[in-house]
Amino acid sequence: MRALVQRVSEARVTVAGRETGAIGAGLLVLVCAMAGDDAARAEALAAKIAKLRIFKDEDGRMNRSLLDTGGSALVVSQFTLAADTSRGNRPGFSAAAAPDVGEGLYEHFSAALRAQGIGVANGAFGADMDVSLVNQGPVTIWLEV
Template identity: 80%
Template structure:
């Protein structure tokens, strides 16, 4: 699985003008299941993200995790993280998991975060979404369970 995480002071996702998920301080997590991924990759990715020390401590050092801060997560499915741009100018997305697998793993990933005590809000799988965020830092990190 692939994820692009951004430390945010707030984030929100809307579908057709309707808010489907909104958080205050925490992480916006854009996530994509790839061909061959299973629940094991979703579990591993969730574990890594909640323990990643990218929030500032009292000494202004990135030394705290999402769990340490009590922050929330806004999880948004984004199959375009599976883009292959090696040929021409139009990206291919065949490396991303099929929609039914992607949706299953997207929900599994969100449920895994909840099981670890994280407050989770979600986008709407497969929808055309508008995502708003205030990236704090800015801090943006790419994660991939394959590498």
């Protein structure tokens, strides 16, 4: 699985003008299930993100995790993280998991983050979403398990 993680002071997702998820301080997690991914990879990614030390400690160093800060995660499905741009100018997405598999892994990933003790809000899988955020730092990190 792949994820693009952004440290935020706030983030929200709306679908057709209706808010589906919002958080205060924490992480916006754009996540993509890749072909061949399984529940174990979703759980490994969730554990990695819950423990990722990218929040400032009292000395101003990135040394605290979501678990340490009590922050939340806004999890948004984003199959475009599977984009292959190696041939031409139109991205290919054949490396992404099939939509039914991707949706199941997206839900499993969100549940695995919750099981780590993280408050989770979600976007809407497969929907055309508007995502707004205030990236703090800015801090943006690419993860793949």
